[in-house]
Each structure stands twice: as structure tokens, then as C-alpha cells.
Amino acid sequence: MKFRYILFDADNTLFDFNAAEREAFMRTAEEFGVPPTDANLALYSGINDALWKQIERGEVTSADMQRLRFTRLLEALGVPGDGLQMNAAYVRNLSDCGMTLPGAREAVERAKKSHTVAVITNGIPQVQRSRYGKSGLDAVFGENIFISGELGASKPSAEYFDEVCRRLGIEDRREALVVGDSLTSDILGGVRAGIPTCWVSFGRPLPDDPPAVPDYIIDDVRELDATLS
Numbered sequence: 001m002k003f004r005y006i007l008f009d010a011d012n013t014l015f016d017f018n019a020a021e022r023e024a025f026m027r028t029a030e031e032f033g034v035p036p037t038d039a040n041l042a043l044y045s046g047i048n049d050a051l052w053k054q055i056e057r058g059e060v061t062s063a064d065m066q067r068l069r070f071t072r073l074l075e076a077l078g079v080p081g082d083g084l085q086m087n088a089a090y091v092r093n094l095s096d097c098g099m100t101l102p103g104a105r106e107a108v109e110r111a112k113k114s115h116t117v118a119v120i121t122n123g124i125p126q127v128q129r130s131r132y133g134k135s136g137l138d139a140v141f142g143e144n145i146f147i148s149g150e151l152g153a154s155k156p157s158a159e160y161f162d163e164v165c166r167r168l169g170i171e172d173r174r175e176a177l178v179v180g181d182s183l184t185s186d187i188l189g190g191v192r193a194g195i196p197t198c199w200v201s202f203g204r205p206l207p208d209d210p211p212a213v214p215d216y217i218i219d220d221v222r223e224l225d226a227t228l229s
């Protein structure tokens with residue numbers, strides 16, 4: 001067997017984060033008098049993505065991100081309101097959204113038959129724990145759920161991956177595989193940590209100058225079996 005440990009990213013690898021974000025944003029927008037439109041979702045999503053990229057680079061903290069994302073949205077739209085309160089409502093709404101991608105749960109269950117499986121995710125613990133519970137994935141992964149907000153470090157940092165390896169008892173990192181959709185957090189983090197990587201591309205071509213080059217590329221997690229055999 002090539003690998004003993006499979007480390008799955010959560011959002012947009014196992015979970016349909018785009019659907020969850022849409023649902024949670026639209027609900028929250030209505031509560032706070034922001035028109036729940038596709039344009040406003042795109043504006044929010046751009047602000048949020050930029051802040052998460054800053055977290056990946058170690059430039060802002062999770063607390064900064066939660067303080068800033070809706071404050072910036074309300075400012076951009078000229079809508080009065082408290083961004084911190086809006087963030088709290090969004091976090092509550094997002095916690096309810098545990099939609100998984102088609103075939104994702106089954107792919108994890110197949111991998112689990114002959115591997116140790118774990119979740120490696122950058123996220124807010126309250127949100128992620130609730131979503132894993134709603135999806136039933138908490139039972140599949142058991143204790144092997146590693147949320148950046150609980151570990152005190154985020155992907156792609158070496159500290160994050162070192163801690164995951166320590167907790168799982170991984171000694172030879174070549175026996176582990178990182179599976180994820182993000183080149184800047186999952187693949188870059190895996191490459192830096194000396195762990196083989198599998199990029200979930202959803203058909204996207206590898207960019208000309210990628211932040212890191214994955215060892216394997218699959219369209220979605222349903223194709224993982226071929227990489228593991």
C-alpha cells in the first residue's frame with residue numbers, strides 16, 4: 001500500500017462550501033437589511049476569500065477576519081449595521097449548513113477501510129464541528145478532526161502540519177497523503193511539510209506558475225481510489 005494516512009481538507013473537498021456559504025449569506029443578509037442578491041454574495045465572498053488568504057500568509061488572525069469581513073461589506077454597500085453582530089449571525093447560519101459533495105462521504109468510507117483518515121481544515125471550530133455533526137462526517141473521522149482554530153496554527157504553516165503529524169503519530173511523512181482543493185493552503189502546506197499531495201482540481205488546469213506542484217491530480221474525491229491503490 002502506498003499510504004497509511006489520508007488527510008482530507010474539508011471545504012470544497014468533502015463539503016459543498018459554495019452552497020453552504022450561499023445559503024448562510026442569503027439568510028444573514030435578510031436579517032441585516034442587505035439585499036440577498038448574487039452580486040452582494042459575490043462582493044462578500046471576495047472580501048472573505050481575501051482575508052482567508054491573508055490568514056494563510058500569517059498577516060491577519062481569525063479574530064481579525066471575523067471582525068472585518070462584514071464590517072467591510074456593510075461599508076462597501078453603505079448599509080448601516082454592526083459587522084461583528086452580522087458575523088455572529090452568519091457563523092450561526094453557516095453552522096447549520098453541512099452539505100457534502102456528491103460521493104464524498106462514500107469516498108472517505110472506502111479510504112477508511114485500509115487507511116487512517118483525518119480532516120485538516122482552516123476554520124472556526126464552532127462552525128466546523130457543527131457542520132461535521134450535521135453531515136454525519138464526525139462519526140466517520142472520530143477524534144481525527146484538526147481545526148486550525150483549535151490547533152493555534154493554520155494551513156499551510158509548518159506548525160499546523162507538524163502538530164497534525166504529532167497527534168496522528170505519523171513518523172514517515174511519505175506514508176501520508178494530503179487531499180485538497182487549495183493550492184495555496186493544502187498543496188503548498190503538504191509540499192513544505194514533506195507530505196505527498198493530491199490536488200482536487202474540479203477540472204481546473206494547474207496555473208502556469210503554481211504556488212506548489214501536487215504529486216497527483218484528481219477531478220473530485222470520488223476518483224481518489226485510483227491514487228490510493
Ligand SMILES: [Mg+2]
Binds near residue numbers: 009011182
Ligand atoms: Mg478547501
